[in-house]
Amino acid sequence: MVKNSGASFYYTVGGRIQFGELAYDAVLREAYEEKQIHFEIDKLAYVHENFFTTEDDGDVYHEICLFFLFKPNNLVQKIRHSSFKEEYGDVSLHWLPINELQGVHMYPEFFKAELLNPIDGTKCFVTKNGVTSMR
Numbered sequence: 798m799v800k801n802s803g804a805s806f807y808y809t810v811g812g813r814i815q816f817g818e819l820a821y822d823a824v825l826r827e828a829y830e831e832k833q834i835h836f837e838i839d840k841l842a843y844v845h846e847n848f849f850t851t852e853d854d855g856d857v858y859h860e861i862c863l864f865f866l867f868k869p870n871n872l873v874q875k876i877r878h879s880s881f882k883e884e885y886g887d888v889s890l891h892w893l894p895i896n897e898l899q900g901v902h903m904y905p906e907f908f909k910a911e912l913l914n915p916i917d918g919t920k921c922f923v924t925k926n927g928v929t930s931m932r
Contacts (some may be wrong), residue, residue: 798903802887803853807903809864810890824865831890837868845905846919847930862905866915905929 798807812827814820821838828836843864850857893901898909907922907929921932 798891798893799888800891801889803854805852805902807891807893807901809862809905809908811862820863821865828867834870834872836870839866839868841919842866842908842915843905843911844919845907846921846923847905848923855858864905 799810808822809830810828812823812830814823818826824838825836828834841863843862845860845862845864847860847862848858849860891929893903895912898912899911905922905924911920922929923932
């Protein structure tokens with residue numbers, strides 16, 4: 798997971814898709830930019846349509862997130878705590894034990910339960926007014 802110096806919560810590694818870029822290509826590019834590791838995608842695991850207001854300035858957003866699982870990669874085991882700079886501040890990467898996520902302030906919240914029981918297909922979630930439901 799990732800945490801920036803100005804946030805009270807953890808969130809997933811990710812970024813924005815560039816115009817004309819495929820989602821699969823974007824996730825591989827973003828992962829490489831942040832960790833300098835070439836990953837292979839296993840599958841699209843979750844789609845999350847999220848309506849939210851930011852804590853700091855009250856801006857309202859509607860985002861659609863695609864969460865992919867990567868195939869196992871021996872280089873991932875060498876990743877420890879690291880950080881990098883973004884336009885919004887210092888960002889640090891963290892390994893969080895899946896079985897200890899219940900006490901962690903993180904987004905998306907549904908990861909706390911879903912990552913304990915992976916599925917074969919793709920699940921879709923919608924979060925609106927702070928309530929998440931599966932679709």
